[in-house]
Amino acid sequence: MISFFRRKRALTALAGLAVATVALTGCSTGSGGGSSAAKGTYTFWDPYPQFDASSAWTKLVEKCGTEAGVTIKRTGYDTSDLTSKALLAGQQGNSPDLLLVDNPVVSTLADAGLLTDTSETKTSTSDIEANILAAGQVDGKTYGVPIGANTLALYYNKKILSAAGVDASKITTWDSLTAALAKVKADGKKGITFSAIGTEEGSFQFLPWYWGSGADLTKLDSSDAASALSLWTDWVDKGYAPNSVINNTQTTSWQEFLTGDFAFSENGTWQLAGVKASKIDYGIISIPAKAGGAAPAPTGGEFLTIPVQKDSARYAVSKKIQSCLTSTANYVSTDTTLSYVAPTKAAQEKQVAADPDLEPWVTAVGDAKGRTSDNLGTKYPKISEQLWKAVQNSLSGSQTPDAALKQAQTAAAAAIK
């Protein structure tokens, strides 16, 4: 009887263990997932989760795979998630064969040694516009091919401007823009909306004004930089821009513009389809530089990269897929779907021929500048972080523009050493 009881206890203990084992291993059978798949399958990651299996984009990617003689398994990730996912996969030696990433991330991944450069895969980038390609270059090496570019400009509401007696074509300097905002406000409408959120998006939106003042990213506390930040801060203080800009994403500020109450919105190429569908009678001007002319806006858009693989024989096929996706015809169709501007002259001309409304955007992209350019590379993210913090501190009134930028410069200098 005792032994029976004792055995039962031991059994109980065993049963407990068994439960654990079943729970842990019972489900581990089944085919291996991940991207270490069969030879004929190539993995492709992009930041377009909005496109499902039936979308034109997926079909195009798959078609390029078929042409290269392989099957492509495409996965779309949320942009912010894609960077960490790529790092993690790289750490585990599980990188995808092709990786489409946001351009400021390219230098980070390249710095980590995760990407092949174009000389390794013998990819030609000669027909790509230099200012767009620059975002993917570090120390003279190019780590991918842009799939398309976008940038920022000012959308304006024609009805509001004409009611306030403002001629948009005369807005070429900061002063003329501020004067226009004052007129709009006096007319009972709202001036301008933009995104000054505490993320890369905020820096992206502030950069045209920052660069337009003549300031340089290596010196955040210059007087030029302060003049750019004062411009934004004054707009918020005077009510030309709503207080909500401090927390606005680009989508939020776009929604504000769509209400029809705002005269201007600083926003990107990708909103073109949306504004055409809206009831707003709109126009587009370049973002003015302080002293006049168009300010350089930052380039946005993704790069198609070929991550390092253990088996370098895979590069040949990856390169075929890459060149297929970046052929002129495919540039035109892809960039039209994404509302991007193509990175080559030939494709740009075709785009404008199909849709003349893209004309100002092609010009804007021509004037634009990569964020990691000027050989900033991986220093850029550190500087940018301090820049958006300074913008937040100044717009929210916790610091003066000067003080905020001084603090930012100290912190940035320490961070990049």
Next chain:
Amino acid sequence: MSSITTRLSNVAPGSRRRGRRTWHKTLLGLVFTAIMLFPIYWMVNVSLTPADRMRSSPPSWFPFAPTFDGYIAVIQQQLPYLGTSLVIGLGTVLLTVVVAAPAAYSLAKLRPKGGGALSFVLLVAQMIPQVIVAMGFYAIYLNLGILNQPAGLIIADSTLAVPFGVLIFTAFMSGIPDELMSAAKLDGAGTMRTFLSVVLPVSRNSIVTVSLFAFLWAWSDFVFSSTLNSGGDAQTITLGIYRYIGNNNQDWNSIMATAVVASIPATILLIVAQRYVAAGVTAGAVKD
């Protein structure tokens, strides 16, 4: 414990009077619920508001010219994801209870040496940021080959709930009178039988509580499904939401619509579960 039965029968004849006496409480309850669920209403409101009115100032309290674009998108694209989330949620519940309840019973009643230390470790375990845990899992899963498998996601999701489950079960089970267990022992039941036929039935409330949270966590988890399952064919509804969050643009109609559509089956499940539990508690009390 027969007094409960007597009390119920005492109350029964006057139940109509009781109904009249409690209507003000129902009213108060409705008010509280309305306040609590106002943000949910707002979410529904946004899901129906066309983009050009989303930021109008002052905001409109009711979508007078509703757009159903978001819902159309969700119904066309997302319905299969609901099934995945449901399976993963229920699987997580099962796994959590199976692993956590015996451990808690032991901690609460069998007084193992080092039990205190274990509770402590469980507490600390919950402090590790989920992102770090997910990063660890990625490596383990990749090597085991269970990346992108729903089963792998169930295990991952249950790690959120297991430490919680053990602590909650322990807190509740330590309140079970020892007489109950010694009585079972007298009847010749072993520890396992005591656990299965005495402790578990008495712990109904805590099982429901732990199950609820295990389900809710699995249902709303994003980090694990994104890190461990985003390449899989069976994706969860939280990942579905991220389809509408683009690089430069977010489609708020569809995001909010997904959340609305996703919460409907789960809400029904909750209400049914609550009713069942309420009924079960009464039945149990009468049986005692």
Next chain:
Amino acid sequence: MSSTIIERPEAAVPDGRPATNAGLPPRPSLKKRFRADQLTAWGFIAPVVAYLVIFYAYPLFKNVDLSVRDYTVRSFIDGNAPFVGFANFTAIFQNPTFGPALVHTLLFTGISIAFQFTIGMALAVFFFQNFRLSSTLRALFLVPWLLPLIVSASTWSWMMNSDSGVINSVIQSFGGTGINWLTSPHWALVAVIIANIWIGIPFNLVILYSGLQNISTDIYEAASLDGANASQKFWRITFPLLKPVSAITILLGLVYTLKVFDIIWIMTKGGPGDSSTTFAIWSYQLGFGSTLPDFSPAAAVGNLLIVIALIFGFLYLRVQKRQDA
């Protein structure tokens, strides 16, 4: 009070009642029995231990390892980060963000828990009185938990928008001036605390409610017979008997609140400036906030959070010991 369910086990176990051992052979030696008991006890625990070892040991080790080395993205990939000891921690302590982040973490956690627990308790007691629709309404209180945090937090930031938010619209319709909930350095922390309290109420409500269900109705019967009123019943019966459940609820609430980041991240990103930055947010900002991850300081901040939780864990164990004694 002998009918109380929650009783100290020692007092209740009647060791060897008459006739118990009658038909059985003599019991095994005390030592042997103890060993067997321990084996059973650990048998029940084994699955959880296996769980912890497999799923938490490595991440925990990884987190400590990250914080004592100087990881860059490159060394994260190839794993050759130099050991730097406590340098990351020293750097964290000297960082100008440290002070504000500490204060915000304490305020965020303390205020959130105080309100969540009080409101949760009040609602649990309220819903415990069986009235019409009570169980349905109680189930509806859980609905906020069904929503992915990105949705619920976005909804709050929608409602709290300075210009188009419904909360300011209500304030203004009553003649007040709108508050810059998310964009003012003075209000941002308040705003995220409010949203966090809202999210935490269901958790407290559910656990405390099932705690109430476990209290024997006999006690209330007896108290009623003795002429106790509602408030006396609460403070003399409900509250003391709920102590173990309350303690674990508060402790878990603390652990979860300390590491809350999604809500704050979605609503304010810790801003404007640092004005709603807690340790959890700071850790995330360092690790994932920019396109260049800074894993080592991020892990160091994360480990600080673990240490804070440890302190409260010790406190809990001491309180529990005192109760047991």
